[in-house]
Amino acid sequence: MEYQSFLIKYAEIGVKGKNRYLFEDALVQQMRIALKKCSGAFTVHRTSGRIFVEAKGACDTEEVVNALQHVFGIVGVCPMAERPIEPYPELEKDVVAFFGEEYPDRHRTFKVHCRRQDKTYPMNSQEIDEALGGALLDAYPELKVDVHHPDVMVTVEIREKIYIYTHILPGPGGLPVGSAGKAMLLLSGGIDSPVAGWMMAKRGLKLDAVYFNAPPYTSERALQKVEDLAAEVAAYTGPIWLHNINFTEIQLAIYDKCPHDELTIIMRRFMMRIAEKIARGTACGALITGESLGQVASQTMRSLECTNAVCTLPVFRPLIGFDKEDIVTVSKKIGTYDTSILPYEDCCTIFVAKHPVTKPILDVIERHEHHLDDIIGEMVDKALETDEIIIVDAEGKRVLKHREDPLTGGM
Amino acid sequence: MPVSKEVYLDNSATTRVFPEVVRLMDKIYLEEYGNPSSMHHKGVEAENEIRRAKETLAGILKCQPKNLYFTSCGSESDNIAILGGALANCRQGRHLVTTRIEHPAVLESMKYLESQGFTVTYLPVDANGHVSAEQVRDAVREDTILVSIMFTNNEIGAVEPVADIGAAIKEKNPRTLFHVDAVQAFGKEEILPGRMHIDFLAASGHKIHAPKGVGLLYVADGVKVRNLIFGGGQQNGLRSGTENVAGIAGMALAAQMLYGNLAAEREQLFAMKEHFILRMRELENVRFNGIPALSAPGEANTSPQESAAVPAEELSASIRTTAPQVLSLTVPGVRAEVLLHALEDRNIYVSSGSACSSNRPHLSETLKAIGVHGDELDSTIRLSTSVMNTMEDMDAAADALLSIVPMLRRYTRQ
Numbered sequence: 001m002e003y004q005s006f007l008i009k010y011a012e013i014g015v016k017g018k019n020r021y022l023f024e025d026a027l028v029q030q031m032r033i034a035l036k037k038c039s040g041a042f043t044v045h046r047t048s049g050r051i052f053v054e055a056k057g058a059c060d061t062e063e064v065v066n067a068l069q070h071v072f073g074i075v076g077v078c079p080m081a082e083r084p085i086e087p088y089p090e091l092e093k094d095v096v097a098f099f100g101e102e103y104p105d106r107h108r109t110f111k112v113h114c115r116r117q118d119k120t121y122p123m124n125s126q127e128i129d130e131a132l133g134g135a136l137l138d139a140y141p142e143l144k145v146d147v148h149h150p151d152v153m154v155t156v157e158i159r160e161k162i163y164i165y166t167h168i169l170p171g172p173g174g175l176p177v178g179s180a181g182k183a184m185l186l187l188s189g190g191i192d193s194p195v196a197g198w199m200m201a202k203r204g205l206k207l208d209a210v211y212f213n214a215p216p217y218t219s220e221r222a223l224q225k226v227e228d229l230a231a232e233v234a235a236y237t238g239p240i241w242l243h244n245i246n247f248t249e250i251q252l253a254i255y256d257k258c259p260h261d262e263l264t265i266i267m268r269r270f271m272m273r274i275a276e277k278i279a280r281g282t283a284c285g286a287l288i289t290g291e292s293l294g295q296v297a298s299q300t301m302r303s304l305e306c307t308n309a310v311c312t313l314p315v316f317r318p319l320i321g322f323d324k325e326d327i328v329t330v331s332k333k334i335g336t337y338d339t340s341i342l343p344y345e346d347c348c349t350i351f352v353a354k355h356p357v358t359k360p361i362l363d364v365i366e367r368h369e370h371h372l373d374d375i376i377g378e379m380v381d382k383a384l385e386t387d388e389i390i391i392v393d394a395e396g397k398r399v400l401k402h403r404e405d406p407l408t409g410g411m
Numbered sequence: 412m413p414v415s416k417e418v419y420l421d422n423s424a425t426t427r428v429f430p431e432v433v434r435l436m437d438k439i440y441l442e443e444y445g446n447p448s449s450m451h452h453k454g455v456e457a458e459n460e461i462r463r464a465k466e467t468l469a470g471i472l473k474c475q476p477k478n479l480y481f482t483s484c485g486s487e488s489d490n491i492a493i494l495g496g497a498l499a500n501c502r503q504g505r506h507l508v509t510t511r512i513e514h515p516a517v518l519e520s521m522k523y524l525e526s527q528g529f530t531v532t533y534l535p536v537d538a539n540g541h542v543s544a545e546q547v548r549d550a551v552r553e554d555t556i557l558v559s560i561m562f563t564n565n566e567i568g569a570v571e572p573v574a575d576i577g578a579a580i581k582e583k584n585p586r587t588l589f590h591v592d593a594v595q596a597f598g599k600e601e602i603l604p605g606r607m608h609i610d611f612l613a614a615s616g617h618k619i620h621a622p623k624g625v626g627l628l629y630v631a632d633g634v635k636v637r638n639l640i641f642g643g644g645q646q647n648g649l650r651s652g653t654e655n656v657a658g659i660a661g662m663a664l665a666a667q668m669l670y671g672n673l674a675a676e677r678e679q680l681f682a683m684k685e686h687f688i689l690r691m692r693e694l695e696n697v698r699f700n701g702i703p704a705l706s707a708p709g710e711a712n713t714s715p716q717e718s719a720a721v722p723a724e725e726l727s728a729s730i731r732t733t734a735p736q737v738l739s740l741t742v743p744g745v746r747a748e749v750l751l752h753a754l755e756d757r758n759i760y761v762s763s764g765s766a767c768s769s770n771r772p773h774l775s776e777t778l779k780a781i782g783v784h785g786d787e788l789d790s791t792i793r794l795s796t797s798v799m800n801t802m803e804d805m806d807a808a809a810d811a812l813l814s815i816v817p818m819l820r821r822y823t824r825q
Contacts, residue, residue: 216749216750216755217749217752218752351822
């Protein structure tokens with residue numbers, strides 16, 4: 001069955017107060033962006049508590065539904081039949097025909113639910129429910145009515161047109177991207193960070209991302225992998241600005257001057273500092289990491305205290321209470337898992353000590369970090385200068401600022 | 412920093428196509444684009460290109476054009492020879508012989524046959540990657556249907572005594588077929604299948620400055636082989652599918668160009684290899700794999716410092732018993748992948764011995780087989796040259812290694 005129009009259901013936005021329109025506008029905007037990728041032209045319009053998508057001419061239903069199912073804020077997409085305001089006998093014929101096409105197997109229970117916003121229509125909702133219910137039973141004797149738990153809810157909405165639908169296809173839920181502002185995701189290439197980004201985007205954040213690259217210890221393919229992950233997340237969030245930072249020099253300096261079992265913690269502290277600097281420069285209001293309590297040495301409570309101490313922006317860690325298995329489940333659901341498990345080394349693992357500290361003491365870490373004092377400021381500035389911005393979209397990528405320095409300059 | 416000249420030292424992975432080859436292929440793509448099976452003039456034109464290519468290649472291998480088949484790559488040629496050879500001759504026996512250091516195209520085909528009830532003997536190699544004719548003779552049995560030995564090893568550049576092995580096989584069991592994977596050797600070595608008792612020989616276009624997507628298979632007269640691809644019956648039914656006319660013509664031209672001047676080219680490659688090895692004397696604790704003179708008895712390899720003790724003529728002669736184009740270098744204390752990327756940053760392209768850019772690279776069976784062990788398996792890079800390289804390229808690579816390696820050795824995983 002080919003559909004021409006779709007009713008969009010959204011839940012949480014409905015309970016917002018006076019700023020509700022902000023969320024609705026954001027949702028409409030995100031839907032328009034999503035529909036741009038579909039073939040055909042569409043109008044998206046908002047009327048009291050409903051958003052409608054209408055195709056001008058032919059469209060690929062599956063493609064449209066899939067695109068809308070990637071828009072945060074939508075809880076349901078209902079493909080509809082659309083009729084002009086027509087007298088009841090015609091409406092009855094249309095509803096019976098529509099039901100017949102939608103459900104070739106009619107051994108089901110059903111209920112008709114009419115909403116009549118256009119009060120000029122000669123019958124009221126109750127009357128229409130009853131009349132249509134009777135007509136459907138006459139046409140398809142296998143059907144049974146169940147007004148409490150119907151298998152099929154036949155909805156008829158009478159507005160400026162009549163809309164008929166029987167299916168509600170689930171959307172991702174959440175809040176429209178951008179309605180909560182923008183945050184900076186620390187994207188590593190593992191399983192966790194793309195999931196963390198996805199979860200926060202679902203709560204309405206627009207995402208930027210930062211990746212720490214350590215050539216020659218990490219390969220070009222590791223960067224490609226991170227770009228691919230960003231693209232997969234971007235299918236939900238729209239374009240992501242990925243900041244690619246060369247971290248080699250800082251890492252080597254830490255290796256030279258600090259105890260090896262604290263290397264990861266100190267390295268992460270610098271990553272957080274750099275990420276925060278970029279975040280502040282790009283209007284991001286928070287950092288997002290994929291940390292999960294106790295997963296590895298650098299994600300114990302004490303380690304998090306040490307990494308958290310260097311930044312003042314809030315750090316969102318949506319996976320903090322997740323088990324690895326739960327994270328993997330989400331990762332598979334959103335389609336980042338297969339890319340995440342590609343085996344390229346990232347900069348977190350290249351110099352990792354055999355027995356890193358699991359209960360670091362902030363004072364001690366800070367004292368050891370002072371060994372870097374005379375060089376690190378300049379190194380951080382230099383790392384920030386290497387910032388290469390790659391705009392990643394589900395369809396491709398574009399490099400905004402090329403890095404011209406050789407990757408190992410200064411080695 | 413000015414962008415330095417590109418130094419491509421990964422020619423055993425693939426090569427840059429000769430401009431002459433590109434021009435010839437361009438002409439075929441644009442003008443002689445017919446299907447060689449077509450009845451009309453365009454078809455005849457294309458067929459003639461294939462005929463000419465076969466004649467050229469037959470001239471090089473000193474065989475008949477009818478012994479030659481074109482495939483899509485070296486791997487396909489290996490597969491047809493091993494699987495097709497085994498299937499067609501399985502009534503005679505179900506035993507095959509090969510070495511531990513073959514290319515995966517051979518080893519995986521063997522594994523498949525094992526899963527189908529065949530038995531395979533995998534011969535060990537010595538510290539320089541050599542398998543001897545005696546070893547092969549001892550392994551061949553009454554029911555051995557096929558022996559597969561590579562001409563030149565792709566990782567360490569060992570050149571196997573193919574002619575001796577061929578003679579030994581036929582002496583022990585004249586019905587045993589002999590397959591030679593010559594993908595790395597074709598274009599670098601004189602290969603005479605007839606004189607070397609070879610029944611199947613595989614070669615590839617893109618290793619000899621022709622494009623990817625074309626391979627060659629030699630099948631000796633009277634050898635039974637089953638086809639693996641079913642279709643329109645092209646190439647006597649052994650390899651159905653419309654021929655890659657331009658690729659075939661390109662491969663023949665590239666081979667002709669290389670074999671027209673083989674002795675001088677080999678000398679050029681050997682001189683580059685020798686020069687590089689001598690330059691590496693400045694670097695502490697590095698080793699070359701597969702060079703007999705640098706290998707103490709029972710030892711896999713020796714550092715070049717010790718090689719200083721080896722008389723120059725002896726070293727030079729020893730290098731000339733190996734493949735001219737392949738250099739395997741172990742740099743203890745540095746991970747091959749890191750070294751590869753550091754060289755890449757200077758516009759120098761090599762490959763890591765393990766040829767797998769992963770977290771846990773599956774370590775090279777060849778290096779294991781010659782006795783490299785532990786972390787050193789993951790610290791081995793391969794430089795492979797071609798006639799397009801120069802002495803300056805070797806110096807650039809040596810200079811880069813001399814400056815990068817000490818730096819990288821400072822930072823190692825604890």
